[in-house]
Amino acid sequence: MTPLPLIGEALFGGYGGADILNGCTVGAEPGSISVIVGPNGAGKSTAMKALLGLLRPRKGRVLLGGEDISHLTPQQRVSKGVAFVPQTQNVFPSLTVEENLEIGAYLREDGFQETMEQIFSLFPILREKRWQPAGELSGGQRQQVAVGRAMMTRPQVLLLDEPTAGVSPVVMDELFDRILEVKRTGVAVLMVEQNARQALAIADRGYVLVNGENRFTDTGAALLADAEVRRTFLGG
Amino acid sequence: MLHDLASSLILLSNYVFLPALTYGSQLALGAVGVTLIFGILRFANFAHGELMAFGTMISIFLTWLFQSWGFRPGPLPTALLTLPFAILATAALALLTERSVFRFYRQRKSKPIILVIASVGVMFILNGLIRLFVGTNEILFADGTKFLIKAGAFKKWTGLGEGLAIRQTQVLTIVIAILAVALLFWFLQKTRTGKAMRAFSDNEDLALLSGINPDSIIRVTWVIAAALATLAGVLYGLDKSFRPLVYFNLLLPVFASAIVGGVGQPVGAIVGGYIVAFSEVMATYAYRKFLKYFLPEEWMPSGLVQLLSTEYKFAVSFIILVVVLLVRPTGIFKGKTL
Numbered sequence: 392m393t394p395l396p397l398i399g400e401a402l403f404g405g406y407g408g409a410d411i412l413n414g415c416t417v418g419a420e421p422g423s424i425s426v427i428v429g430p431n432g433a434g435k436s437t438a439m440k441a442l443l444g445l446l447r448p449r450k451g452r453v454l455l456g457g458e459d460i461s462h463l464t465p466q467q468r469v470s471k472g473v474a475f476v477p478q479t480q481n482v483f484p485s486l487t488v489e490e491n492l493e494i495g496a497y498l499r500e501d502g503f504q505e506t507m508e509q510i511f512s513l514f515p516i517l518r519e520k521r522w523q524p525a526g527e528l529s530g531g532q533r534q535q536v537a538v539g540r541a542m543m544t545r546p547q548v549l550l551l552d553e554p555t556a557g558v559s560p561v562v563m564d565e566l567f568d569r570i571l572e573v574k575r576t577g578v579a580v581l582m583v584e585q586n587a588r589q590a591l592a593i594a595d596r597g598y599v600l601v602n603g604e605n606r607f608t609d610t611g612a613a614l615l616a617d618a619e620v621r622r623t624f625l626g627g
Numbered sequence: 628m629l630h631d632l633a634s635s636l637i638l639l640s641n642y643v644f645l646p647a648l649t650y651g652s653q654l655a656l657g658a659v660g661v662t663l664i665f666g667i668l669r670f671a672n673f674a675h676g677e678l679m680a681f682g683t684m685i686s687i688f689l690t691w692l693f694q695s696w697g698f699r700p701g702p703l704p705t706a707l708l709t710l711p712f713a714i715l716a717t718a719a720l721a722l723l724t725e726r727s728v729f730r731f732y733r734q735r736k737s738k739p740i741i742l743v744i745a746s747v748g749v750m751f752i753l754n755g756l757i758r759l760f761v762g763t764n765e766i767l768f769a770d771g772t773k774f775l776i777k778a779g780a781f782k783k784w785t786g787l788g789e790g791l792a793i794r795q796t797q798v799l800t801i802v803i804a805i806l807a808v809a810l811l812f813w814f815l816q817k818t819r820t821g822k823a824m825r826a827f828s829d830n831e832d833l834a835l836l837s838g839i840n841p842d843s844i845i846r847v848t849w850v851i852a853a854a855l856a857t858l859a860g861v862l863y864g865l866d867k868s869f870r871p872l873v874y875f876n877l878l879l880p881v882f883a884s885a886i887v888g889g890v891g892q893p894v895g896a897i898v899g900g901y902i903v904a905f906s907e908v909m910a911t912y913a914y915r916k917f918l919k920y921f922l923p924e925e926w927m928p929s930g931l932v933q934l935l936s937t938e939y940k941f942a943v944s945f946i947i948l949v950v951v952l953l954v955r956p957t958g959i960f961k962g963k964t965l
Contacts (some may be wrong), residue, residue: 466838482747483829486822498820498838506748524822 394454396579397473397548403603404448410487412439412448413603419548420596424574425613426611428624430588435583436478438600439550442581444468445473446599455547470498474546481537485515486525487515491525497545503543510539512571522565531562542573548571551582555589567593588621591615600622602611608617628822634788636918639791641778647908649797649866650899652804652923655900656859658884659811659830659893662850664879665963667848668733668830670742674724675856676878677753681718681870682857683864689713694770702772704796704865713861721853722846725864750878755812758871766848768867769796791912796866807858808897811851815893820847827892876941887951889962898959907943910934 398418400551405411411434413595418423427435440446442453444465453460460468469475483491492510496503509525513517514535520528534554541549554570555563563586571593573578591597596612599620614620664672685713689709693699700708709751728749732742775798778790815821820843827834827844835841859881860874867873888895913931935942956964 465836469836469838470665477833477836479834480830483826483833485829486826490826493822494821494834494837494839497823536783 395472395547396464397442397455397581397597399438399442399448399453400451402438402448402451403454404441404450405437405448406447410449411603412441412451414599415600415603415605416608417442417581417598417600417605419550419579421579422574422577424570424580424582424593424611425592425596425598426587426590427598427600428583428590429598430624433600434603435600436552437603439475439552439581440581443473443550446501451457451566462611465503469544470563472547473520473550474541474544474548474550475550476534476541476554478556482533482540484497485524487522488525488528488536489521491505492517495540498544502551505546506543510542510577513542514539514569514575524567529562530558531566534558534566537549542578546578547582548579551580553583553585555584555586562587589614631920635917636752637781637789637791638917638920641789643905643912644796645793647905649800650863650908651901651904652800652903653863653866653900654877654880654884655897656804656807656855657881658888658896658900659808660799660855660859661881661885662888662891662893662896662962663824663848663855664852667824667845668729668742670739670746670921671890672821672852673743673746673878674749674753675852675881676874676876677750677757678717678853678856679860679863679877680722680754680757680869680874681860682713682719683860683869683874684757685716685871686710686857686861687761687766687864690768690770691721699770700895702795704769704799706768706861706865707799710857712930716859717857718850719851719927720753721849722734725845725849727881748901754848754871754875761869763871764830766869767889768869771795777803785924791833794866795963796862800862800866804864811855814851820844824848832886859920879941879948880904880944883948883951885949886962889960890959890964891962892958895958895960903947906947907940910943911940929931 393429396418400416401414402412403410403414411444415434417427419436426437429435438447441448444463452459454460455471457474460471463471483494486494492507496506499559517535517568525533528536538551538554555566558566567589570580582590591611591614597609597611597614598605599607599614607614607617657675661672680933685708686706689712690705693705693708728745731747743921753878772795773794775795776791776793778792779888782790815825823834823839824844824847827839880903884899885896886904888897888899911933913933915928915932918932919927951958
């Protein structure tokens with residue numbers, strides 16, 4: 392099964408009031424990392440919610456491998472291979488690490504032991520802590536549980552909403568290393584990030600959103616090298 | 628001296644320890660149901676006492692039917708045989724209230740307090756229906772052997788001043804409670820549905836994203852709560868007696884148990900059940916006879932040495948509730964707050 396690309400095309404919409412998304416286009420390619428960056432209120436997380444279906448855009452469509460999935464519920468998109476890691480409350484705190492992963496595989500009818508082994512080798516700390524309740528882990532470890540839970544469905548696309556929010560710089564580097572490894576498994580990774588500089592450094596593609604529109608779209612390296620992007624969004 | 632100590636301990640066992648352990652087990656079974664419903668459906672179900680009463684009523688009717696057929700399970704109470712049927716009937720009733728009342732408010736995403744008030748309505752309706760069917764009088768339906776160990780025989784055998792008395796219903800209650808709780812925990816810890824229930828209680832949004840079907844989880848929860856309520860009700864009725872008003876009043880200690888332990892925490896509900904039961908029994912026991920074994924004649928107090936008269940036993944649950952809500956609203960096991 393070759394992983395499929397996910398794309399949200401010309402999205403318009405918001406939460407009832409004024410539009411937050413004003414025609415932005417974001418997407419994820421198999422085996423690569425895409426990053427959405429931008430100032431506060433630019434609609435980064437909103438765009439991601441539109442991809443998952445937590446928000447129904449007023450206009451525009453979401454395509455998974457060319458198929459229009461705009462009408463599907465979040466649950467249906469998950470079973471089609473779109474996995475999502477929310478920014479907060481992204482684990483089951485009273486369940487053990489292993490149980491968190493098992494719930495991630497809830498929809499799967501085949502055996503999931505093999506996938507769990509893969510996740511344990513991607514995130515070795517999870518194997519060590521497999522019997523411990525996820526709520527007792529540190530912030531960085533909890534994020535790994537969250538990503539691992541999402542990976543249990545063997546997704547085509549992995550959506551990460553600010554995976555490094557609230558963790559220390561050291562843990563952030565480690566998480567980005569892990570995300571690079573996830574990418575090597577062939578999954579299409581798309582993440583929203585506040586730590587724009589570090590995120591663009593590992594990104595194959597970067598979207599700079601402003602007011603719900605694409606301001607710049609290029610490879611991560613090109614965006615980092617662009618003088619205007621550096622001046623306006625990366626603080627010099 | 629040793630003789631007196633043994634006698635006094637037997638006295639306490641007869642009037643405090645065994646009754647409180649039995650009553651605590653009954654409360655625990657009820658409170659676990661309340662706590663599960665809260666954990667999954669996120670509202671306090673005031674109709675839980677009526678589920679207990681309904682299950683017991685069905686069990687009583689079936690007991691009479693079986694008795695009329697001359698159907699008796701030897702020395703055991705006939706009600707034991709009726710349990711599976713009573714549980715099925717109560718589960719059906721719980722699912723009916725879910726279907727006709729609670730689902731409506733859940734689909735409208737009503738606030739929890741609306742569901743609580745709806746459950747008060749369900750409580751009054753069921754309360755009325757139960758009285759209509761079974762009447763308001765006290766019903767004794769425990770047949771079979773009454774005592775496993777009789778006080779007189781024990782006294783004669785040991786030569787002590789007090790005789791240990793163990794009633795069959797006490798042993799049955801404790802054994803059935805242990806089995807039911809063990810089965811429940813096995814289910815919650817080991818099965819796919821049980822884990823999904825815990826996940827749903829932990830983080831509803833993430834559970835939905837993981838593909839857990841909320842309707843089936845909610846149905847399973849109602850069935851389990853109804854089964855536990857039936858066990859609690861029938862065991863309480865066998866141990867004491869059945870009266871609709873008494874079951875209505877049981878709601879208070881059952882809620883107190885769930886809150887003391889930490890709402891949403893099954894282990895907490897069990898611990899809470901025993902805390903409430905022991906507090907209630909110890910506060911209302913008259914210690915005069917117990918003290919007789921230790922105090923010289925001239926020191927004996929003239930009163931009964933009773934903290935509270937039994938009419939006020941509900942005050943104990945109230946006091947525990949107030950103290951817990953003031954001092955530690957999340958309960959012993961860090962549950963949610965109602």
